Every structure is written in structure tokens, then in C-alpha cells.
Amino acid sequence: MTPRRILACLAMLVVTTVPALAANPQRWQLNMTPGVTEYSRQVYDLHMLILWICVVIGVIVFGAMGYAIFKFRKSKGAVAAKWSHSTVAEVTWTVIPVLILIGTAWPATKTLIWIDDARESEMTIKVTGYQWLWRYEYIGTDVNFISRMDRESDRTRMLRSGMDPAAVQRDGENVYLLDVDNPLVLPTNTKVRFVITANDVIHSFWVPALGWKQDAIPGFINEAWTEIHTPGTYRGQCAELCGKDHAFMPIVIEAVPREQFDIWLEEQNRLAAGDAGDSNAPLAQLAADDALLANATESL
Amino acid sequence: MATDTATTVHDDGHEHAPSFIDRWFFGTNHKDIGTLYLLFSLAMFLIGGAMAMIIRAELFMPGMQIVNPEFFNQMTTMHALVMIFGAVMPAFVGLANWMLPLMIGAPDMALPRLNNLSFWILPFAFLIMLSTLFMEGGGPAGGWTLYPPLSLQQGNSMAFVIFAIHMMGLSSIMGAINIIATVLNMRAPGMDLLKMPIFPWTWLITAFLLIGVMPVLAGAITMLLTDKFFLTSFFNAAGGGDPVMYQHIFWFFGHPEVYIMILPAFGVVSEIIPTFSRKPLFGYQAMVYATASIAFLSFIVWAHHMFTVGMPLGGELFFMYATMLIAVPTGVKVFNWVSTMWQGSLTFETPMLFAIGFVVMFTIGGFSGLMLAIVPADYQYHDTYFVVAHFHYVLVTGSVFALMAGAYYWLPKWTGYMYNETLGKWHFWLSTIFVNLLFFPQHFLGLAGMPRRIPDYNIAFSDFNMISSIGGFGFGLAQLLFVYVVWSCARGRSGIKVGDRVWEGARGLEWTVPSPAPHHTFTTPPKFDDRDLAHGDVSH
Amino acid sequence: MANPAPDPGIYYVPHSSKWPLVGSIGLFLMLAGFANLMNGNKTLGMPMTFAGIAVILVMFWGWFRNVISESVRGLYNRQVDFSFRMGMIWFIFSEIMFFAAFFGALFYARVLSVPWLGGIGDGELTNIYIWSGFEAAWPTSGPEQVGGEYGLIGAWGIPLLNTMLLLASGVTLTIAHHALKAGQRTQVLIWLGATIALGAIFLYFQMYEYVHAYRDLNLTLGSGVYGSTFFMLTGFHGVHVTLGTIMLIVIWFRCLKGHFSKDDHFGFEAVAWYWHFVDVVWLILFIFVYVL
Numbered sequence A: 001m002t003p004r005r006i007l008a009c010l011a012m013l014v015v016t017t018v019p020a021l022a023a024n025p026q027r028w029q030l031n032m033t034p035g036v037t038e039y040s041r042q043v044y045d046l047h048m049l050i051l052w053i054c055v056v057i058g059v060i061v062f063g064a065m066g067y068a069i070f071k072f073r074k075s076k077g078a079v080a081a082k083w084s085h086s087t088v089a090e091v092t093w094t095v096i097p098v099l100i101l102i103g104t105a106w107p108a109t110k111t112l113i114w115i116d117d118a119r120e121s122e123m124t125i126k127v128t129g130y131q132w133l134w135r136y137e138y139i140g141t142d143v144n145f146i147s148r149m150d151r152e153s154d155r156t157r158m159l160r161s162g163m164d165p166a167a168v169q170r171d172g173e174n175v176y177l178l179d180v181d182n183p184l185v186l187p188t189n190t191k192v193r194f195v196i197t198a199n200d201v202i203h204s205f206w207v208p209a210l211g212w213k214q215d216a217i218p219g220f221i222n223e224a225w226t227e228i229h230t231p232g233t234y235r236g237q238c239a240e241l242c243g244k245d246h247a248f249m250p251i252v253i254e255a256v257p258r259e260q261f262d263i264w265l266e267e268q269n270r271l272a273a274g275d276a277g278d279s280n281a282p283l284a285q286l287a288a289d290d291a292l293l294a295n296a297t298e299s300l
Numbered sequence B: 001m002a003t004d005t006a007t008t009v010h011d012d013g014h015e016h017a018p019s020f021i022d023r024w025f026f027g028t029n030h031k032d033i034g035t036l037y038l039l040f041s042l043a044m045f046l047i048g049g050a051m052a053m054i055i056r057a058e059l060f061m062p063g064m065q066i067v068n069p070e071f072f073n074q075m076t077t078m079h080a081l082v083m084i085f086g087a088v089m090p091a092f093v094g095l096a097n098w099m100l101p102l103m104i105g106a107p108d109m110a111l112p113r114l115n116n117l118s119f120w121i122l123p124f125a126f127l128i129m130l131s132t133l134f135m136e137g138g139g140p141a142g143g144w145t146l147y148p149p150l151s152l153q154q155g156n157s158m159a160f161v162i163f164a165i166h167m168m169g170l171s172s173i174m175g176a177i178n179i180i181a182t183v184l185n186m187r188a189p190g191m192d193l194l195k196m197p198i199f200p201w202t203w204l205i206t207a208f209l210l211i212g213v214m215p216v217l218a219g220a221i222t223m224l225l226t227d228k229f230f231l232t233s234f235f236n237a238a239g240g241g242d243p244v245m246y247q248h249i250f251w252f253f254g255h256p257e258v259y260i261m262i263l264p265a266f267g268v269v270s271e272i273i274p275t276f277s278r279k280p281l282f283g284y285q286a287m288v289y290a291t292a293s294i295a296f297l298s299f300i301v302w303a304h305h306m307f308t309v310g311m312p313l314g315g316e317l318f319f320m321y322a323t324m325l326i327a328v329p330t331g332v333k334v335f336n337w338v339s340t341m342w343q344g345s346l347t348f349e350t351p352m353l354f355a356i357g358f359v360v361m362f363t364i365g366g367f368s369g370l371m372l373a374i375v376p377a378d379y380q381y382h383d384t385y386f387v388v389a390h391f392h393y394v395l396v397t398g399s400v401f402a403l404m405a406g407a408y409y410w411l412p413k414w415t416g417y418m419y420n421e422t423l424g425k426w427h428f429w430l431s432t433i434f435v436n437l438l439f440f441p442q443h444f445l446g447l448a449g450m451p452r453r454i455p456d457y458n459i460a461f462s463d464f465n466m467i468s469s470i471g472g473f474g475f476g477l478a479q480l481l482f483v484y485v486v487w488s489c490a491r492g493r494s495g496i497k498v499g500d501r502v503w504e505g506a507r508g509l510e511w512t513v514p515s516p517a518p519h520h521t522f523t524t525p526p527k528f529d530d531r532d533l534a535h536g537d538v539s540h
Numbered sequence C: 001m002a003n004p005a006p007d008p009g010i011y012y013v014p015h016s017s018k019w020p021l022v023g024s025i026g027l028f029l030m031l032a033g034f035a036n037l038m039n040g041n042k043t044l045g046m047p048m049t050f051a052g053i054a055v056i057l058v059m060f061w062g063w064f065r066n067v068i069s070e071s072v073r074g075l076y077n078r079q080v081d082f083s084f085r086m087g088m089i090w091f092i093f094s095e096i097m098f099f100a101a102f103f104g105a106l107f108y109a110r111v112l113s114v115p116w117l118g119g120i121g122d123g124e125l126t127n128i129y130i131w132s133g134f135e136a137a138w139p140t141s142g143p144e145q146v147g148g149e150y151g152l153i154g155a156w157g158i159p160l161l162n163t164m165l166l167l168a169s170g171v172t173l174t175i176a177h178h179a180l181k182a183g184q185r186t187q188v189l190i191w192l193g194a195t196i197a198l199g200a201i202f203l204y205f206q207m208y209e210y211v212h213a214y215r216d217l218n219l220t221l222g223s224g225v226y227g228s229t230f231f232m233l234t235g236f237h238g239v240h241v242t243l244g245t246i247m248l249i250v251i252w253f254r255c256l257k258g259h260f261s262k263d264d265h266f267g268f269e270a271v272a273w274y275w276h277f278v279d280v281v282w283l284i285l286f287i288f289v290y291v292l
């Protein structure tokens, strides 16, 4: 590593310990993103808490060991002691870890109970995983579309395509394998509930900036929720092995202010309804999507 | 249990040396079977490692350069299956075969013919499993966990892989039965259970784990088989089943399985550290009870692999607490090892180096394990390279390092010659440097958001992946050094013959027999006094 | 074979034997052949499977002949006997864990997955969004009625009869054991014979019930999770009864040949343990599969 890179590393370490930066993966990123939701921040804090606990215990244990290694060498004339037992020590190092663990389990439990409660959400999105794309349905509206990896990433990722992954960019950001045709648009400052399932095999819906992932299980619905505070584009990927193109079913969330979202939704709703008039609209949409799906599976 | 053995009959004709076939194919001698196990596992380690090299080569930089995604997934799946069932588990069984009878003063394993069967099932099992790579549709590609419905989409390989795993399970169960019978029934008179060296202790407990969970794995994959071929609906919601049910059954096996791979490692390290500290093992009884507690807890933590499947809240909390508890007995072990070294008289031959490396790096892996146990945080960590980093720290720098330590420790006893200490030390330092280069950056990758089981990734992940791959190649090459050291030691290349008690601080019955250990040992049960025991002090 | 004189104070470490290797080859042929069959490759699968089974049978025959002859020659002392006991006990324990996996599946389906699909507890959304209209009940073939309509087998007919048969067989086997300990060979043969007969009748009824289920009730392996758990549990149990019966038959002939003495008859005891284990599994099965 060049000195510049080392510096970059250190800089990254500092940067990522300051919340609310770098919601999407960065080069030389060392740490978890603090994300853009209250939950993701709590997770980040829990992560740092347990990390530091481990570091401290590690320093103590490895320190003692290092001391022993340097101090009690035979080559330095060390003579072995005969003792092999100490009740006080043994009780101590059983009890203290238990206390530490209780200390960590407590905040973890609180966070978990809080995130488990999806009541009072203002809207519901149904997410369905397919091999290898996602479908998003805005429950209570006609908006229902599928979201696939962008064409450029798709061409670039072909075996020995000769294309440069670094060249796949959007707004100056490298989005190789992390961009889609139709992003999931969400309003900020709104409690959004997800009901997640899959159509074929298990997938997992994961956007690191939200702070969680949730498996999509065929035949079952899993529930999750989020409330994004910062508008922006948040990228994620399918996180459960789902076959050969598991690496190629990204998720992109476009978080926009509520007013903007309402306009967008209305527009989409009209488009969906306008397609084939009244109640047939969703069906037509589905048919069109199925054709796309068939295409997708054909091009395997 | 004291025994009424006076002498032992070896019904294989002492007078004349057995023929090659008699000895290596039909043999019942625990040392020969141990050797077979160890060689087999070394071969599997190389094969599984070669697959890992393919994985690392494809991940060397972004873009798809070498293999297509389907084959990549086959490599991931096979790499894990080969390493776990082919390399690590048989290696520990090999050590058990060689050392248990020597350590407890027994003439052989309790059920010698069964022992041979346990071994010979393995090559055939792997023949079946590896052959799927050459079949139409290739090998299994659903990950070593074989989750349905994905694994049910697999082509011809599925039935073969399932039967191969059945065979491995059968072999493990029989091996475990043999170890239990040996430890409970064959100890030399006067060797009470609580005087027995730690390695047999950890193996005894491991054997119970094996018998408890291998049949459950067999059940799980049998249900996969019937779901695929015989119309059952265990894992199909439309028929009232649940894909997640498979995960529960699998991990009921899977979690104890990881302790099956680490408890004997604890045993090996607990033999080596006192030897090179020239000081009795600190807290012998605490070590035994800690091992037993870990084994017990391992049965009630399985769903920590499934925090994101959408379990009810109560389940998540229970499994989080239970998982965290395991840190306590494991901590006791770590602290006891450090205390054993404290005020010792330390020397740093290769086995000790590997043992120290084990303690440090296993603990690092344990720490990341503890982090994974925190459910809300696991929602982020799960299925990322953070998990990959965790389990390679506990498996490679844990189990594999302990195996290396054990191999160096006992090689002189097996061959009668000292291995090449200089090369041994090179092997250790190269391994340690490269393995950290290989797996430490994977923590960063996982935290930054790189999922596991992907053949290609965003530019953001490119730098650490390249470092990791370089570490991987280096670590792989370093293992060739190990192969050479073993080979040259077996050939007696160093020319240094060793005595009975190879290491100055070594205690235990295995060091009272000549080196190389003669074909038959302890045909009359040995008499020993308690100071001969490995740890020297069994009163606490 | 140049065997030293049998000495009761000696742990017998057997000479090299070809049977383990033969056994693993047999296992390999059988399972690889079976896998081929499943993938529809009959040309390779058939001969391999049958060759494998044949090799395994030969292996058992040869291996046990060895063990029996060693045993009869008195090469085994108490310690060896203890090893055999350990072997059998832990083997049975592993079998228990194998059944536990399938009972686990049954409980999981009944207590968790089916209620969830029906919208109970955590399954509320699952039911609303995917399986609306499905009501949780047991038995069930799931929301899509996989396998179609089917009838049930009542607990109080053949299953109850079968329970009686197996319980009775446990008793007859114990009587035989006592007779053996008392050295009454004819009694042993009679009661052991009765046990075998009871086992065989059990198997007959079980077959009868299966035929009835498949032909008349449309209750098959494919009848959703109910059919799956029903047939896998009773099926594996049936396989074990079959093995147990074969073992009993072997033991019967060994008794006839006078292999067992009053206080040295581990072979007999091992089979008895196995039989009782099969018995207990049936009792649990009767309760959870048929009655409840």
C-alpha cells in the first residue's frame, strides 16, 4: 500500500465513525454505515459498543499473553512455577464476562423490541423476490412494477466481457451491479411497512442504509418497517443465495420528500390505471411484467 | 471404570509383518487407520483449498474473468463440504485414532474392525460427491447449507450429494461410537475419567455431539431427497410445510457441527501449551466442565444462523441470549491457556507457535461470533463477508491451526524423526501473515456491505478483495511447505532421531512409549503415577 | 488361523479383515446406484444398486460369521462385551436422533407452519397476502391441497391393533429372555418365535394399511405435509421393524444352534434392545401421528 492509500484508510476510519456519511459502499470503507434511519443508527451504536468491548477484552487478554511470552521465556532463564489453580481468578473471569454480556444484551433487547413493532405505519409496500429481480407493489394503489439490474452492469458482468466495471457510473458514482431500471421510490419521514415474500426460492431484501435485511420466503410473508429521514439514493443487494444470478439483483431505494412522493405516486397510479382502463389495469400490468419475466428467464 | 485386562491378544500374527494390502486396506491397527485418516484429510485439504483458490482468483478483481456464476457457486458449495467433512473432521478423527489409545493406555480402539469401516466409507463418499462436478449440470451450487427450495432446483447432482453426505454421517457416527467405547472402556487401570488427559476428554464430548446431530442431518437431507423425488411437501408452503423448517433442522445439526470442529482443537492446544510452558495446565477440571458446557449450549443456539428469516420475537431473544452465554465457558478456556503460560518456562517450537497463534486468532474469531449474536446487529452482518471472516478465523486459524500444531507436536512420535524446525517456523510465520491478510480485510468488506456467495462485486469492494486474494494465494502456497515438511519428516530427512519423551516438558502416556510408536503398544496395561499425566495436576 | 488360546483376561484385538472394505464398496455401489436410479438412469442404476445390496448382504454374513465364531471360541472377555454394548447403545441413540428429526418436522408443521399459513399468531400477514381463505387444521395437505382430497386412517382400528401387537411382542421377547437366563432352550425358541410372528403380523397390517391408504383413501406421500410426515414416520418405523424382525430370525437360529449361554448372550440382548426401541418409537408415533 502506498502511503496515500494508508492515509485514505485512516481517513475512512474517521469518516465512517462520524454518523450520516457514506450511506453507500465506499472504497477502503472499514466500518458499517450508520445509515439513514433511527434504527440503523441504533444498530451502528450497538455494533460499536460490542466492537469496543471486544477490543478492550482483546487488549487485556493478548496483552497478558504477550507479557507472558516476553517475560517467561526459558531462554531468559524463567523457571516454571508449580501452581495450576486459583479459585478467585476463575470466579472473577466467569462473573465479569457474564456482567458484560448482560450489559450488551440489554440495549440489544430494547432495540429489537422496538424494531419488531411495525404498527402505525402509514403505507405498505409488498416486496417479492424472483430469480433474479424484485417486484414492488404499493398496497392500496395500482402501482406495481418490477425492478431489474441496469443494462450496462448486466453487459459488463458477462464472463470475459472485456468491459470495465469502473466505467459503469451514474452521477459520478460507480454503480456497477448496484443500479436498477426502476428504483423503489419512498417518502421520507414516513413509517413505511414492508411485507416481503418470494416467488421461487429464498431471497433477502437488504439495503444497508436502512439497517436491516429480511429474508423473502416463498409462501410466507415477513414484515419489516423503516422510516428514512434523509432524502437520497440507497443501494443494496439480494443477500441470500438464490441461484446463479444472486449477485445480480440489486435494490435501489430513492427516498424523496413526502410531497414529491405523493406526486410521483399519483402519476404512477394514473399511468397504471390509464393503461387498460378500470379494474383490468393491474392485470395488464402483470401480464406485461410476466412477459418480461419470461424474457429474463430465457436469457439465462 | 477400571478394567480387568491383563494382557491383550493381537490376532494379526506378530511374527511376520502383515502384507501391504492386509495392513492398509484390511487393517485394524489404530495407528495405521489414524495414518490413513490423516493422509486422506490432507488430500482433501488440498482439494478444498484448490477450490478456494478458484474462488479467490475470481474475486481478485471486479468483473467476471475466470468462471461463470454457476460454477462459482459450485466451488463455494464444494469447498465448504470438502473442507468440513473431508479435511477438518477426518483429521481430528485421525488424531483421535493415533493418540487416544496411546494417551489412555489402551492396546487399540475398542472396536477395531468398525474403525476400519468408518475410514473406508469416506473415500467412496467423496468419490461420489466430487464426481458430481463432472456430471451434466455440474455439482451442487446451493451453498453447503443446501437450503430448499434452491437446492431442489439442482439437477442430477442432488441425489448423489445427499447420499454422499449420508455416508459421511454414517462414518462419523461409527467413529464417534468407537471413541466413546474406547474412552469409557479401555482406559488403563487407575486412570479415572478425571485423570484423563484433556484431548481424550474433548473428544469424548465431541463424540456425543456427533452421535446427537449427525442423524439429524441425515433426517434433514432425507427430507430434501423426498421433497425432490417423492412428492413430499416438508419444505413447501403450498402443502403446509415451510422452507424455514429445513433451516431449523439443518442448524440443529449445523451449530453443534462447528463445535465438533473446535472442541478437539481445544483439546490439542490444551496438551501443547502446558508442554512448552513446562507448567501444569491451569484449571484442569474447569477445562473439562467448560467443554461440557459449550457442548450443552451448542444444542440450544442453532437459530442464531436464522435471525433474518422472520422468527417470532421471543425466539430471537432466546437464541441471542443463549448464544452470548457460550462466550463464558469459552472465555474460561482462553483465560486458562493464558494462565498456563503465566510464570511458565516458555519455549517456542513450531507446535507452540501454532498453539499461540490459535489462541489469539481463535479469540478474534470468537469476538466476531459474539458480535454476530447481537440480533439487531446481525440484521446487518448476516450473509455478508463479515460472517465469512468470522468463520474462517475460527475454522482456519482455529481448527486448522490446531491441527497443524497437533501434527508438529506428534509427528516425531509417529515417525521417530524430528521434523525440520526451521521450515516449520517458516510455515508458521508465512501462514500467520498471509492468513490475516486473507481473512482480516473480509471484516471490512462485510461491514461495507459485500454479501457473501457472490462471484462479482462493486468497485467499492475491489481493494480489500485484492488484498484478500493475495493473502489467499500466499496462504495456499505456504501449505505446500507443510506438505514438504511432513513428507521429509516421514522419510527421516532431518536425520535427527528422537527419544521417547520428545519434548522436555511433555507429560502423558504417549511419551512413555518409543518413537516411532511401535505397531502394538500397551498390550499389557501400563502402570503410571499421576505425574505422568499430560497436565501433571488433575486435582483442580 | 493361529490363535492363541482363548484367555478370559484378554482384550481381543482382531486380525485384519476384508469385510469393512467390502462393506464400504457395497455401500458405495448401492447408494451411487440408487442415485442413478433417481435421476432416471436405469442402465447404470439397476445393476449397481442390486450389486451393492448383494455385496452388503455378503458382508454382513461374512462379518457376523467371524464375530460369532470368535465369540463361540470364547475370545471375548467382559471388557470386549462392554465395548459391544456401548456400540449398540449409542447406535440406538443415533437412531433415536434420526427419528427425532422427523418428529421435529411433524411438530414444526403442526405447531408452527400450518397455523402460520392459516393466519394464527405471527402468520396473520402470510394468510392475508398469500393464502387468504385457508384455515389451519390438522391433518392438512396445505393451502393448495397438494395431492388432492384424501381420507384418514382412524387410530382405533388397525393402528390400535398394531400397538397391541407390538406391546405383546415386547412381553414375549422379555419372557424369552428370562427363559434364556434360566437356560430353557425350548421356551426361548417358542417365545422368540412368537415375537417374530407378532412382528410379521404387524408388518402385514402395516402393508395392508398402506395399500388401503393409497388405493382407497388417496392418502399418499404426496398428500401435503400430513402425508409426508405420516408416511415418512411410519415408513421409517416399518423399515426398522423389518430389520428388527430379520435380526430376531437370525437370533432364533443362533439360539437353535446353542450359541448363547445363560450369562453370555450379548447378541440376544442387542436385538432385544433394538426391538424395544422400535416398540417405543411406535408408541410415540401412535400418539402423535394417529391419536392426536
Ligand code: HEA
Pocket: A053, A054, A057, A061, A097, A098, A100, A101, B145, B258, B259, B261, B262, B304, B305, B306, B323, B324, B326, B327, B328, B330, B331, B332, B334, B362, B363, B364, B365, B366, B367, B368, B369, B370, B371, B372, B373, B374, B378, B381, B382, B383, B387, B390, B391, B394, B395, B398, B399
Ligand atoms: C469452529 C467453528 C466455529 C466456532 C468455534 C464458532 C463460534 C461462535 N460463533 Fe460462529 N459460525 C461458524 C463457525 C464457528 N463459530 C460458521 C461456519 C458459521 C457460518 C455458517 C454458514 O452460514 O455457512 C458461523 C456463523 C455464526 C453466526 C451466524 C451469522 C450469520 O449468518 O448471520 C453466529 C451468530 O450468532 C455465530 C456466533 C458464534 C459465537 C457466539 C461463537 C462463540 O462460540 C465464540 C466464543 C468465543 C469468544 C467470545 C472469544 C473468547 C472469549 C473470551 C476472551 C471471554 C470474554 C469475552 C467476552 C465477554 C466478549 N457464528
Ligand code: HEA
Pocket: B045, B046, B047, B048, B049, B050, B052, B053, B055, B056, B076, B077, B079, B080, B081, B083, B084, B088, B142, B143, B144, B145, B388, B392, B395, B396, B399, B400, B438, B452, B453, B454, B455, B472, B473, B474, B475, B476, B477, B479, B480
Ligand atoms: C474448515 C473449513 C474451511 C477451511 C479450512 C477453509 C479455507 C479457506 N477458505 Fe473457506 N469456507 C468454508 C470453510 C472453510 N474454508 C465454509 C463453510 C464456507 C461457506 C460456504 C458457503 O457459503 O456455502 C467457505 C467459504 C469461503 C469463501 C466465500 C465464498 C463465497 O461466499 O462466495 C471464501 C472466499 O474467499 C473462502 C476462502 C477460503 C480460503 C482462501 C481458504 C484457505 O484457508 C485454503 C488454503 C488451502 C489451500 C490453498 C490448499 C493448499 C495449496 C494447494 C492445493 C496448492 C495450490 C495453491 C495455489 C495455487 C496458491 N471460503
Ligand code: CUA
Pocket: A129, A130, A132, A202, A203, A204, A238, A239, A240, A241, A242, A243, A245, A246, A247, A249
Ligand atoms: Cu435473490 Cu440472492
Ligand SMILES: [Cu+2]
Pocket: B254, B255, B258, B301, B302, B304, B305
Ligand atoms: Cu452457530
